[in-house]
Amino acid sequence: MRDFFLTHEDRAFREEVRAFMSRELAPKMDLIERDQDFNTQLTVARALGQAGYLKLMFPDLYRGALPKPGLIHAVIVSEEAAFLNYAFETTIATALSCAYPIHRFARAALRERYLLPILEGRSLGSICMTEPNVGSDSASMKTRIRFDEVSGEWVISGLKRYISNASKADVYIVWGVTDPEVPPQKGLTAILIPADADGMSFPRLYDFMGRRGSIVGEVAMDEVRVPEENLLGELNGGFKIMLSAFNFERVILGGSGLGVARSAFEIASQHAQERVSFGQKLGQKQLIWDMIAQMSCKIDASELLTHRAAKMYDSGIGGKDLMREASQAKLVASETAVFCADRTVQILGGDGVTRQYGRAEQLYRDARTLPIVGGTSEMCKYLIAAREMPSIRLNL
Known part of the structure; x- marks a missing residue:
């Protein structure tokens, strides 16, 4: 029996999502894969947001029919999207991966400004961890984050690569080292950076053999400055x-x-x-x-x-x-x-x-x-x- 862990309610939700994807995503699959039309992805993402499917991980914001929405329902959405087009699923999953720490670790003003636009499909988010010499070994991160006491701003410099939604996202969560004198796990910090911040650039987009239509590239930060409130969680708590x-x-x-x-x-x-x-x-x-x-x-x-x-x-x-x-x-x-x-x-x-x-x-x-x-x-x-x-x- 498949769907063993799912309740009757979960299975009904799957059928609802499957019908949505058949209606909104399936007719556009060729435009995404063959033409690599990113605007088509944005159109479907907006429809997902309007339907409330991007808020499933956030019960305080969700207003749909499910009494207890959660990760299991976000997984169902991911599965049904990837069944038709993995490139599109990558785009929305990346946005949700950005929304998750904003919801959980950002200050109230920051959540209000950046979270709802992502969850309503009006904007995209991205997360920046990987670097030219850093993949799974996040402890070797070279990106540096320092606090300017005079201006009261965080200053970020570094280069991230293989970043999904690079150049297309409206907001980026960037991990960097704030204390190089301690073990890396105790000296990393996460910062939220809007795409239009001075010093942000996107030097290169990659051409992958698969996931045609998704956007993956580099994110460079040259003395990027953001307000103190853009810190996620605590200093060195990244x-x-x-x-x-x-x-x-x-x-x-x-x-x-x-x-x-x-x-x-x-x-x-x-x-x-x-x-x-x-x-x-x-x-x-x-x-x-x-x-x-x-x-x-x-x-x-x-x-x-x-x-x-x-x-x-x-x-x-x-x-x-x-x-x-x-x-x-x-x-x-x-x-x-x-x-x-x-x-x-x-x-x-x-x-x-x-x-x-x-x-x-x-x-x-x-x-x-x-x-x-x-x-x-x-x-x-x-x-x-x-x-x-x-x-x-x-x-x-």
Whole structure:
């Protein structure tokens, strides 16, 4: 039984979201993938915001029919969006990853100014962690943040790369070092920077093999100045914010991977039941049913792990107590997406690598991003093992 962890109410919500995506996103998939039309994404994002689907993580702001909205419902939205177009899902998931720390850690005036426009689909947000020499190793961050006592402003300098929504977002959350004399986990700070701040620039946009239509690039800060109130949380408290943001992002990415995997599986299983080869349906051949069975098992495992992590979060579990489960969800779902996309291309043969015969080749390109973004598969395995062996200090 799929959707094992979902209530009847959750399942009804999924059908509602699926109908919304079929109406608003499905007709625009070619414009996003083929034409890389970002304005089309903004149009669908606005519709999502107007429908209230971007407020699911924020019960104090949500005004929809669900009595207890939460991360499980945001995961459902992510899954259904990624099922149709992972590029679009990346755009809105990044915006939500920015909205989450604003809602939780920003001062009231800052929340009022920046949060609602994102959640209503009127603006975009972005998060800036990765640097030219810093991926999973956030402790080696080179971006510097200092406080100017004379002007009462934070001053930020550094370069971030592989930033989703770069140059398109209206607000950026940037992590940097405020105290280089202490261990990195105790000297990081998170700052909110509006896109139009002096000293902000976007030197380069990347051309990825997958997620065509999403915008990913560099964000450079040259002595950018923002008011004191733009501090998120506490001075040198950025690592705590980063940890909570990663948990949120990894569970959402579980939904992303699940959506991509389901989309590939649907194509493969349908083809196996229709295509005749050597006088038999493909699905009657042992090598094919083996692939279908493996995909089915991996998708169920991904769903169970992702929904469990989301339900745990919604029950109040977070921080290090959710790190293992969030990492498991992200690891298994992202690897499952790659496996299902690869096997689908194999089952379809020549049709699988040809754009004229469907979306299999697109899913193959899209899926490969998932084991890298939001913490690599290797980093997820480290975090899982670290929780399972607390008496051993693992060596990265």
